[in-house]
Amino acid sequence: MLGAAAFAVLAIIVAMLVTVFARAWPSFSHNGLAWFGPGGDVDAQLRAMQQLQPLPGHSVYWFRAWPLIWGTLLTTGLAVALALVIAVLAAVFLTEFAPAPVKRVVDPAVRLLAGVPSVVYGLIGILAIAPFVNSHLISQHRKESVTYVVQLNGADLTTATLILMVMILPILVAITADALESVPPAWREGSLALGVNRWRTIWRVSLRAARPAIIAATILGTARALGEAVMLAMVSGGRGFAANPLDGLTFFFEPVRPLAATILQNSEGLSNQPVMHTMYAIGAVLLVSAAMLSLTGWAVRRRLGRYGIQT
Amino acid sequence: MATAPLAPPTPVARSARERSGAWPLADRIAYWACWATGIGLALLTLAIVVFMLVKGLSFLHPALLFESPSADIKQSATGGFLDPILGTLLVTAIGIAIAAPLGVAIAVWLVEYGRPAALARAVESSVEIVGGAPSIVLAIFGLGIFAQGFLAFLSQRAANGSVYGRSFFAAGIVMALLALPLIVGSTREALQALSPRLREGSFALGKTRATTIRHVLLPSVRPGIATGAVLGMGRIIGDTAIIKILLGGLRVETVGGVPVLGLLRGTGSTLTTYVYEFSPAGEGNAPQKAYFAAFVLLLMVLALNGVVTWLTLRQPGGELPRKRWMDLWRLSAWTR
Amino acid sequence: MDPMMPPPVRRIAVDRDPRVAPPRPSANGVATGAVALPLKTARAPAAVVRERMSLDAVWLAYGENWVVRDVSLPVRQGEVLGMIGASGSGKTTLLRALNRLTEITEGAARAGRIALDGQDIHELEVNDLRRRVTMVFQQPNPFPMSIFDNVAYALTEHPERGSRRRRRSGAMRDAVASALQRAGLWDEVANDVDRSALRLSGGQQQRLCIARALAANPEVMLLDEPCSALDPISTAAIEELIVELRESIAIVIVTHNLQQAFRVADHVAFMHLGELVEYGPSEEVFNHPRQQRTRDYVSGAFG
Numbered sequence: 001m002l003g004a005a006a007f008a009v010l011a012i013i014v015a016m017l018v019t020v021f022a023r024a025w026p027s028f029s030h031n032g033l034a035w036f037g038p039g040g041d042v043d044a045q046l047r048a049m050q051q052l053q054p055l056p057g058h059s060v061y062w063f064r065a066w067p068l069i070w071g072t073l074l075t076t077g078l079a080v081a082l083a084l085v086i087a088v089l090a091a092v093f094l095t096e097f098a099p100a101p102v103k104r105v106v107d108p109a110v111r112l113l114a115g116v117p118s119v120v121y122g123l124i125g126i127l128a129i130a131p132f133v134n135s136h137l138i139s140q141h142r143k144e145s146v147t148y149v150v151q152l153n154g155a156d157l158t159t160a161t162l163i164l165m166v167m168i169l170p171i172l173v174a175i176t177a178d179a180l181e182s183v184p185p186a187w188r189e190g191s192l193a194l195g196v197n198r199w200r201t202i203w204r205v206s207l208r209a210a211r212p213a214i215i216a217a218t219i220l221g222t223a224r225a226l227g228e229a230v231m232l233a234m235v236s237g238g239r240g241f242a243a244n245p246l247d248g249l250t251f252f253f254e255p256v257r258p259l260a261a262t263i264l265q266n267s268e269g270l271s272n273q274p275v276m277h278t279m280y281a282i283g284a285v286l287l288v289s290a291a292m293l294s295l296t297g298w299a300v301r302r303r304l305g306r307y308g309i310q311t
Numbered sequence: 312m313a314t315a316p317l318a319p320p321t322p323v324a325r326s327a328r329e330r331s332g333a334w335p336l337a338d339r340i341a342y343w344a345c346w347a348t349g350i351g352l353a354l355l356t357l358a359i360v361v362f363m364l365v366k367g368l369s370f371l372h373p374a375l376l377f378e379s380p381s382a383d384i385k386q387s388a389t390g391g392f393l394d395p396i397l398g399t400l401l402v403t404a405i406g407i408a409i410a411a412p413l414g415v416a417i418a419v420w421l422v423e424y425g426r427p428a429a430l431a432r433a434v435e436s437s438v439e440i441v442g443g444a445p446s447i448v449l450a451i452f453g454l455g456i457f458a459q460g461f462l463a464f465l466s467q468r469a470a471n472g473s474v475y476g477r478s479f480f481a482a483g484i485v486m487a488l489l490a491l492p493l494i495v496g497s498t499r500e501a502l503q504a505l506s507p508r509l510r511e512g513s514f515a516l517g518k519t520r521a522t523t524i525r526h527v528l529l530p531s532v533r534p535g536i537a538t539g540a541v542l543g544m545g546r547i548i549g550d551t552a553i554i555k556i557l558l559g560g561l562r563v564e565t566v567g568g569v570p571v572l573g574l575l576r577g578t579g580s581t582l583t584t585y586v587y588e589f590s591p592a593g594e595g596n597a598p599q600k601a602y603f604a605a606f607v608l609l610l611m612v613l614a615l616n617g618v619v620t621w622l623t624l625r626q627p628g629g630e631l632p633r634k635r636w637m638d639l640w641r642l643s644a645w646t647r
Numbered sequence: 648m649d650p651m652m653p654p655p656v657r658r659i660a661v662d663r664d665p666r667v668a669p670p671r672p673s674a675n676g677v678a679t680g681a682v683a684l685p686l687k688t689a690r691a692p693a694a695v696v697r698e699r700m701s702l703d704a705v706w707l708a709y710g711e712n713w714v715v716r717d718v719s720l721p722v723r724q725g726e727v728l729g730m731i732g733a734s735g736s737g738k739t740t741l742l743r744a745l746n747r748l749t750e751i752t753e754g755a756a757r758a759g760r761i762a763l764d765g766q767d768i769h770e771l772e773v774n775d776l777r778r779r780v781t782m783v784f785q786q787p788n789p790f791p792m793s794i795f796d797n798v799a800y801a802l803t804e805h806p807e808r809g810s811r812r813r814r815r816s817g818a819m820r821d822a823v824a825s826a827l828q829r830a831g832l833w834d835e836v837a838n839d840v841d842r843s844a845l846r847l848s849g850g851q852q853q854r855l856c857i858a859r860a861l862a863a864n865p866e867v868m869l870l871d872e873p874c875s876a877l878d879p880i881s882t883a884a885i886e887e888l889i890v891e892l893r894e895s896i897a898i899v900i901v902t903h904n905l906q907q908a909f910r911v912a913d914h915v916a917f918m919h920l921g922e923l924v925e926y927g928p929s930e931e932v933f934n935h936p937r938q939q940r941t942r943d944y945v946s947g948a949f950g
Contacts, residue, residue, distance in 0.1 A: 002424065005416035006434045013437040016452045017446075023455060078597070089341075093349035097342065106349050111357040116359065117549030119583045120319025121589055121604045124362065127598055166355065173319040173352075186788035193748055193784075194860070195777035196804045198329055204804070209791050230551040230583075234592040259636040261336050263447050267556045270454060271473070280455070283448045290443045323756045324769070333772050474832075 020284050027274075030061035034279065039064035042240030042257075046266060048273040054153060060274045063230035065282070067242035071256035074157060074224040074243060075232065079164035084218055086165070087172030092202055094173070095180040114170035122234030125163045130154035130235060150241055157243055158252045161234040164228060168221040175220070179213030180206050200231050210298070219297040223290050229260035236261060259286055318431055339515025360609075370599040394563045395585035398479075399548060399611075401574070402558070405483025406547045411540055413487070414494030420496075421525055422502040425442050426565055442492030450556040453485035457557070466566070466576055478566070479575045484556040489550060490543025497542065501535020502528065545615040548608070551583040555646065560647045582608045654855035660821075696725035699897040700745065700780075700869055701782035706748065706758035707740050714740045715831075716921040722867060722895040727889060729912025731902060733949060738901045739922040742869050745899065746780040747773050763867070778805055780867040781860035785875055789844035789859075794836055797855055798823045798846045820864060830858035831888050850881025857888065868892065870900040874907065878946065886911050905945060909933055917941050 028035055044055065045063050049114040054060040090110065094103055131170025143152045178238040181204045207214070234254050243254040257265070259282050331342045417434065425431040441449075457465055458476030466478035507527065513523040529536075560578035569575045580588070582604050587593050589601040678773045685908070700722035703800045707715035722728055722745070730738040740749065748767060749755045761768050768776050778801070789797050799819055812901040823840070827833040832854040842854055842905070853873055861870060874882040889898055890910055902908050908915055910927065914931040917940075925932055925941045943949060 002416050002420040004412055008413065008429070009417055009436050009441070009491070010434055015456070016441075016449070019455045020448065020450055022377055041404065049626075081653055086352075089345045089348040090352055093345040094390070097345050098349055102349070106353045109353040112356050112613065113352070113359075115545065115549075115612050117550075117551070117583060117612055119586045120363065120609055122592065123601055123605050124584055125358065126478045126591050127602075164586060169352070176344050184788075186784065186786060187790055189748070189751070189802075190788040190790070190856070191783060193746060193782040194801045194804070194863070195774040195781075196800075197331075197338060197774050199331070199416075203341075204800070205790055211805075223443055227447065229447040230587065234587070234590060234694060235491045239496065247948055256636065260445055260447050262553055263451060264555065267450075268453070270556070271458075278418050284443050285449050286448050290445065291440065292577055294439065294443055323706075323758050325754070325756050329750070329773055333774075 004096060006244055007301055010091040012238060013229055017287075020280055020287060023277055023280035024284040025277075027061055027063060027277040030059055031063055035063060037064055037067060038066035040264075042067045044280070046240075046262075046275070049278060050266075050269045050272060052272070052274070054305075058207050060103060063281075065259070067240045067284075068257060068259050068262050068279075068282070069285075070242045071157075071236070071240070072226065072258040074256060075164055075258050076155075076222060077159050077234070078161045079168060079225050080222050082161070083097050083165045083172055083221060084214075087217070088207070088214070090173045091180055092207075093177035094177045096202055109267070110170050110173050113166065115168075117203065118167065119232040119234075121163050121167055125159055125231065125235035126155065129159050129163065133159050133253070135261040139199075142250055142253070144220065146250060149295055150239060152250075152255075153251060154254050156237055156246040156253045156295050157236070157256050160256060160258075163231060163235060164225050164304045167228065167231065171215045171224060171246055172214075172221050177218035179210035179217075183209045215300050219293050219300075223293050226286065226289055226293070228258075230253055232258050233261035280302075292296060329358050331439070357389050363602070363606050363609055366599070366602040367516050368603075370603050374624040389627055392582065392607075394561070395580045395604065396580045396607075397563060398554075398558070398579040398581040399583075401479055401579075402486055402554065403544055403547045405479065405575070406486030407540055407544060409484060409487035410494055410543055411488040411536070414491050414539065414543075415498050415529070415536055417491075418495045418498035419528075420448055420500060422499055423520065423524060427490050438495050439556060441488055442496075445552075446550050447556075449485055449488055452644070453481055453488075453557050457481040457484075458486040464576075477557050477559055479558065479577060479579065483575075484548045484552055485557055486550070489546050489553070490540070493542040494536065494539035497535050497539030498532060501532035503537075504535075505531055515534060532623055538619060541615055541622065545619070548581075548615070549583065549612055551587055554584045554595055555587065556580045558584070561585075582611075632639075648935075661805050672838050685815070696723050698722070699724045699764060701760075701762050702741075702745075702886040703762070705741070705744065705761060706757065707737070707744055709740075709752065709935040710754045710756075714921055715744070715918075715926070718918070718923045720916055720926060722897050722899055723914075724866070724915035725893060725897045727893050727900060727911055729900050729902060729908040729915045729916060731905060731915060731944070732918035733944065734903075735920070736918040738916075738918045739871055741918070742871055742899060742901050743782075745867070745869055747781055748777075748782065766830050778863055779865055780869065781863070781865040782858050782869040783853070783856050783872065785872040787849060787856050787876070789841070789855050790851050791845060794840045794844050794847070794855060795823055795840040798858050799824050800859060805863055809913065810836050826858045826862040829888075829892070830854045830863050831884055832858055848881075850877050850884065853877060853881065853885060854888070859886070861892075865896060867899070870898065872902055873900070875903060881882040883909070905933075905947075916945060919944070 040055070040062075042064065043088050048055045048062075049060055050059060055062060066180065090106075094107060094110075098106060131154055133156070134152075137158070138152050146152060180202070187209065188201055191205050192198070196204070236258065237256040240257045240262065241255050243251055243256050245251050248252065263279050263282050266275055266279055270279060327380050331339055334342070338455065360566045421431055421434060450577075454476050456462065457478075460474055462476075463474045465484075466475045466479040509527060509531065510523060513527045514520075518527075530535065558578055558580065561580050562572070563577060563579035564579040565573035567576065586601045586605045589604070590597070649689075663942060686731070698721050701718045702718055702722075705715060705718045706713060718737075718741060720728070723881060727771065730742065732738045735869045745761060745768075749757070749890075750773070763771070763776065763780065768780075771919045775790075781801075793801070799822070802822055824826060824837075826832060827836065827840075832851060835851060836847075844852065847855060853876075874885055875922075877885070886907065889900065892898060893913075900910075900911060914921060914927065915929045917932060917938075918941055925936060925938050927937075933945055936945055
């Protein structure tokens with residue numbers, strides 16, 4: 001009977017993999033590897049699918065996901081990079097520099113951040129942050145200079161990345177802080193006894209010892225950021241636009257729409273064949289990314305085990 | 312040397328933490344950066360909570376908790392959120408009702424049996440994959456399954472004969488997948504933390520493995536199961552993607568005449584989709600209602616947070632051992 | 648004897664090994680007089696002996712509990728100061744106070760004066776002090792880095808004249824090699840200094856920790872039971888090393904092992920329950936102790 005339960009979960013996984021990949025296949029087969037490439041306006045392509053009216057010269061399945069992929073890479077990458085720096089500083093603060101009363105306040109505060117549902121973050125983003133960015137950070141001049149291409153309205157890369165960063169911070173902070181506290185006190189004592197100050201001790205010994213944990217935390221954070229659909233759908237600007245770094249500062253205010261958010265925003269039209277296949281294709285890409293992240297984490301931890309660094 | 316006890320001296324200096332004043336500039340900058348980050352995060356949390364409090368309570372109307380919503384252009388006529396609250400409770404109940412027994416069974420199988428080893432590894436990996444999959448992917452998977460003809464009894468048929476695929480059943484079952492890895496993980500940890508003497512003692516008394524599990528082990532890991540269940544509840548309550556795809560409605564609508572079955576086959580909404588729909592991202596015409604609903608949602612989730620902390624502190628040893636940071640935080644990565 | 652015959656079987660519990668002398672019966676359970684320590688090989692005192700640190704009426708406490716009471720001692724370069732005493736006698740705490748390591752514990756208190764070259768150590772910058780007065784711990788604690796990085800650690804972290812020395816420069820390599828040579832580890836690791844330090848054996852790790860402490864040319868070296876976790880061969884190697892180092896560095900060693908103190912130390916301080924019971928040259932303290940408590944401890948009556 002227990003074995004049946006175990007088999008059940010296996011069956012579910014297999015069913016999920018089979019369903020997602022089988023339904024994703026038509027979209028990939030119609031587009032080939034160019035599915036991942038650039039070409040045309042993603043929104044126009046999706047509209048064509050929803051209305052079942054193919055764009056001239058292409059099949060109804062025609063789809064070029066690059067703007068979405070680029071949007072995902074940008075938001076996830078920037079959010080994780082920023083969150084990593086902030087999380088390490090915060091974790092060091094919690095474990096080393098914070099006096100006990102301060103720690104008692106800051107520690108629960110960070111854990112509380114983890115509990116906020118994404119839709120609440122999305123709400124704050126779209127009703128408070130985006131308008132703020134719109135009125136205070138984007139000048140009228142900038143908006144006019146790009147109106148022929150895209151609307152800048154505060155729901156953009158910056159807002160999305162900032163909120164995403166706040167969402168993944170608690171995971172990174174908690175894991176890093178716990179790992180720093182598990183560093184054998186003998187190392188810390190040994191370093192202090194050699195006349196190395198507290199910060200340099202942490203930097204060269206404790207953080208180094210906590211490296212596998214930090215990497216694992218980064219991977220967890222990346223997986224979280226990758227799968228985030230709701231907040232990004234609310235905040236990131238509704239247009240599948242490939243933000244162009246060459247645009248200079250405007251780059252930060254251009255709308256983006258990551259992969260997961262695209263699925264959510266097209267969830268109404270899932271009964272429509274081409275839309276369905278395309279959404280499943282996006283889902284397949286997300287699944288594969290999540291699986292690859294787990295694998296990377298596992299491999300990295302094994303490599304670092306060589307230097308006797310505990311995991 | 313005198314043999315009489317000596318009196319301690321009066322001028323006594325207490326040890327002080329190493330001052331950072333004498334450090335090189337780069338190190339001092341790092342020190343202040345750490346302080347700034349720590350205090351900044353605490354302030355950020357405070358800001359979020361206060362913001363939601365102010366916005367939420369500015370349109371406070373306890374009566375709203377008991378009114379049903381209605382779609383209307385005018386904000387004042389859009390009613391309350393009784394239905395979303397019911398929806399949240401219903402979906403959570405279904406999800407945990409399925410995930411808890413299934414999760415405990417899997418955890419017990421993994422820890423107590425686990426043969427053949429390849430199968431155990433496969434099951435472990437499967438649970439991890441489910442835990443790592445974004446909820447939106449689980450949602451579209453669910454839709455794909457439940458839109459099949461043979462599962463029409465779980466939802467309803469649309470006018471053109473195709474299966475609608477969206478219902479409380481569908482949402483609840485997929486929600487179970489969300490909570491499953493948390494329950495499996497928490498129960499597994501609790502089982503592995505049990506002293507082997509417990510099992511040895513029971514076997515030495517001649518009990519079978521099944522009896523041991525039922526009467527000795529499971530009662531001992533009740534806190535672990537409870538922790539996993541509460542974490543799972545938190546994750547379910549906070550999820551929007553699955554509801555939006557598998558329960559796309561507003562008011563609770565039952566299907567067919569059968570009392571409970573009709574409700575489960577019907578559609579509705581939860582607090583999360585309510586907030587989504589009433590924000591500018593959805594139909595978007597009642598931001599203050601959205602704020603209040605979001606505030607209620609936040610309170611529920613924070614209360615669950617508190618329950619988890621209380622439960623984990625109640626376990627023997629007081630605090631969770633440090634080594635389990637990785638598992639704990641994978642467990643509590645809510646709201647994907 | 649027929650080479651094909653096995654050696655005679657000895658019943659372990661009943662037959663004693665004839666090569667081992669039978670244990671001496673002790674009168675009423677307590678041995679009187681000095682223990683029969685082997686003759687100490689005559690060791691020439693160091694060429695120059697000068698005082699580096701002085702402790703003046705030092706009191707140390709953890710919280711309200713006074714662990715060290717009114718201790719006054721000199722620490723001299725050119726000799727090894729051994730500190731002996733039972734567990735809880737405060738000798739380790741006193742050692743840690745010499746490089747202000749007691750300060751990393753919350754609630755530690757002190758009174759009295761500890762001076763390095765005449766200067767109160769509490770007026771020095773703490774990291775400066777710890778570079779001049781280094782410590783080797785009971786359990787070897789090499790950092791999770793390569794051997795080279797471990798030894799070079801002190802050097803890369805000590806900005807000299809405002810610049811951090813480059814990690815892989817020639818000067819650094821020479822400094823690391825010389826520290827490893829002084830510690831007696833060079834021959835064993837010369838061709839593979841990039842190996843992880845955690846792969847070394849216990850004795851090698853402890854010598855690595857000594858090399859690490861030596862790398863920055865300290866003036867005083869504090870050793871907290873450095874051989875208690877090691878096998879006899881490693882212990883002998885480290886004891887030789889300590890005797891060699893005393894010429895250039897003032898050494899203070901805390902040890903539980905009376906034979907080791909006898910072998911290695913020139914002056915011995917015996918502490919009991921926080922008080923300094925007796926201090927003097929090791930020959931005197933061991934063979935002609937003045938205090939009854941010292942006599943009891945040294946003869947093994949308690950400990």
